[in-house]
Amino acid sequence: MLICTTKKELREAIAAQRAGGKSVGFVPTMGALHQGHASLFKRARAENEIFVASVFVNPIQFNNPDDLKNYPRDFEADRRLLDAEGCDIVFHPSVEEMYPEGEKVEKYSFGSLETVMEGAQRPGHFAGVGVVVGLLFRLVEPTRAYFGEKDFQQVAVIKELVRQMGIPTQIVPCPIKRGEDGLALSSRNALLTPGNRAKAPFIYETLKASLALASRPCKEVKDFVESRIASCPLMKLEYFEIADPDSLQSVPDDKPAAGNQGFIVVWMGSVRLIDNIHYGAL
Known part of the structure; x- marks a missing residue:
């Protein structure tokens, strides 16, 4: 080499x-x-x-x-x-x-x-x-x-x-490469404290759980994700957005999430973690 x-x-x-x-x-x-x-x-x-x-x-x-x-x-x-x-x-x-x-x-x-x-x-x-x-x-x-x-x-x-x-x-x-616990692999993961690292997979668990709401309006999906993340005191949500996977423009709250991409950013201490998930077509 x-x-x-x-x-x-x-x-x-x-x-x-x-x-x-x-x-x-x-x-x-x-x-x-x-x-x-x-x-x-x-x-x-x-x-x-x-x-x-x-x-x-x-x-x-x-x-x-x-x-x-x-x-x-x-x-x-x-x-x-x-x-x-x-x-x-x-x-x-x-x-x-x-x-x-x-x-x-x-x-x-x-x-x-x-x-x-x-x-x-x-x-x-x-x-x-x-x-x-x-x-x-x-x-x-x-x-x-x-x-x-x-x-x-x-x-x-x-x-x-x-x-x-x-x-x-x-x-x-x-495709996103994940650890066995589901956390998206990132260079920043090394900066997490042991306690925060143990809880970090909750981000992807939340995204996966939100897939069950894909046919529902985006507002419902956002409310679900935001409330789940808010329930974890170690996490601070920067944003959760549902957007068109090509244009990346935000999908109106009254439209279904299906066919679009969910994007999340969460802070754990001083570490900024990102992830995303696709809401399959209906």
Whole structure:
């Protein structure tokens, strides 16, 4: 496995390996890798001739300085996991390498996709995601890029990014990977206290329980989820929203939840946890 820390090294490494038009599978990450990431790596490895990953904590997608400071980092552990999953090339640049002083970056606007839910709660977040993923796509030129559906809204933004960039990269959404207790795997889970970690699966239990109400108006589903989360003193609900899975626009309260996606954000102490679930068609 080759570790590249500069754009020049990365371009040269990929050019050397992709001779003859070999397919490139790419998984961009912010490190603190876990088995959720590993599920993406396995697909990238199985479905492509070359598997490239990046490990870069992107400062411009954080709107909270404390969140950036507290984000877990352990590149040595990340390197071991990537090596075990058969990665060919890892790109691990510094902030200065990605964003040289005085160098302009391509910026993108994602319209309503970046103003609802996560976009509303974290202003500038998706603009920052667009900048870094756009840069990485220009460098790697992947055949396929893999993203987890835990960050469902991000997947929609990345699909729009590819459309705007006019590149042939195929975006491959991958199902949420969960622990045995149902908690969506996340780098942030490592920051939970033992007591909060033990209770955290209640988020997904609540989402699953709400599936029984899929035929009911969204207002009833929201009331159910909000009251369940409120019953847990360790949890503070930031939002629960039911939205169209394509446009991400909120579904009117009087319409049934069926066919739409439920999105939840819960705080446990200083840790922000996200999850989502699909309300199947009637």
